[in-house]
Amino acid sequence: MPLALSLIIVLTVFADKAHAMHIAEGLLPAPWAIFWFAASAPFVFLGLRNLKIRSAADPNFKAMVGLVGAAVFVISCMPIPIPIAGTCSHPCGTGMAAILIGPTLSILVASVALTLQALFLAHGGLTTLGANIFAMGVVGSYVGYGTFILSRRMGLPIFASAFLAGLLSDWGTYAMTSVSLAAALDLNSFTTLFTTIFIAFIPTQLPLGIIEGFISAGAYTFLRSRRPEYTAMLAGETNR
Amino acid sequence: MKYAIGAVIFLILVVVGVSVFQPTSEWPGVDESVIKKAAAEANRPVGEGIINIKGDVLLFAFLTAGAVGGFIAGYTFRGLFPPSPERT
Numbered sequence: 517m518p519l520a521l522s523l524i525i526v527l528t529v530f531a532d533k534a535h536a537m538h539i540a541e542g543l544l545p546a547p548w549a550i551f552w553f554a555a556s557a558p559f560v561f562l563g564l565r566n567l568k569i570r571s572a573a574d575p576n577f578k579a580m581v582g583l584v585g586a587a588v589f590v591i592s593c594m595p596i597p598i599p600i601a602g603t604c605s606h607p608c609g610t611g612m613a614a615i616l617i618g619p620t621l622s623i624l625v626a627s628v629a630l631t632l633q634a635l636f637l638a639h640g641g642l643t644t645l646g647a648n649i650f651a652m653g654v655v656g657s658y659v660g661y662g663t664f665i666l667s668r669r670m671g672l673p674i675f676a677s678a679f680l681a682g683l684l685s686d687w688g689t690y691a692m693t694s695v696s697l698a699a700a701l702d703l704n705s706f707t708t709l710f711t712t713i714f715i716a717f718i719p720t721q722l723p724l725g726i727i728e729g730f731i732s733a734g735a736y737t738f739l740r741s742r743r744p745e746y747t748a749m750l751a752g753e754t755n756r
Numbered sequence: 757m758k759y760a761i762g763a764v765i766f767l768i769l770v771v772v773g774v775s776v777f778q779p780t781s782e783w784p785g786v787d788e789s790v791i792k793k794a795a796a797e798a799n800r801p802v803g804e805g806i807i808n809i810k811g812d813v814l815l816f817a818f819l820t821a822g823a824v825g826g827f828i829a830g831y832t833f834r835g836l837f838p839p840s841p842e843r844t
Contacts, residue, residue, distance in 0.1 A: 538787065539791060540787060540791065540792065540795075540802045540803070541802065541803040541804060541805050542800075542801065542802055542803020542804075543791070543795050543800055543802060543803075545800075576836060579832045579835050579836050580832075580836060582828060582832040583828075583829055583832040583833055583836060585828075586825045586826070586828040586829035586832065587825075587829050589821070589825045590821075590822055590825035590826060590829065593818065593821060593822075594822075595785055596770070597770060597773075597774050597783055599770070599773035599774055599776070599777035599778055600777060602777075602778040602781035602783065603781075603783060603784055603785065603786060603789050604783050604784070604785045604786070605785060605786045632821070633821075634805065635805075635806065635807060636807060636809070636817055636821070637809070637814070637817050637818060637821060638805050638807075638808065638809050638810075638814060638817075641803065641805060642805070642806060643803070693791075697791060697794055697795075700800075701794055701795060701797075701798035701800055702798075709794070712794070713790060713791075713794050716786075716789070716790040716793075716794075717786060717790055720786050720789075721786075738759075739837075742837050743836070743837055
């Protein structure tokens, strides 16, 4: 509860207008918008299927998904000012979600959060929803989850593994946003535009990724220490 | 309690950092400083959302979203992690 309360305080203080990595409404040409919807849809379907299966096996699982989903929604619409860059951006929360409930369910909660933000918060857009789900949901979740599993297999401590999951998930999301923007807005050279956008993200995302790493590590270690019996549903423990 | 204290310290550090390092910045989001800039250079205009919220209504929407999200997170958290008997 203190975590939720503190999130509300931070959101309240800095709420002004959407400061986002989300690609805004209308920025993608129709073929690209359709392409990203088609690319994201199977992952969302997998998430729905996985939710049904795992909820039937564990009655507490839906509550866990609800908790993580609410956290992802709040985190991903919370602009954080980066003093050294003079700009704002938001963490994504999908790296944390992926190591708590698994990557497919992380994609599912990200898609719900992004849809609500596009509809009611002028944050992202409906035509760019597919691209945003792919960047924040699919790439963010799988990069975070993969990093966590790999780090644990390499023998890194849980805190360090969760930190790296959050960090690389954030950077992966913004790298994917650069790819989808460069591909859609390509004027002369994809590589040049991708590099330009990616470099422009760095002053803000470099420190923000570190913040996201600490959020992931804090959330994972806290939940694990508070109720170790729930570790059975934590993705990293069961390799699901 | 220590998490709430940590959040308050973080908030103070951010506010102090904001006023010390970039006192005159308008704090644009990366959507403006990066995404919309790249789109403008490609002559790709930004469209408006279906529900086009502006001004203080957007502030209200963000506050409501934070409050609802925080409530759901707190409610499910309490169900999953009830306080131990000695702490109640």
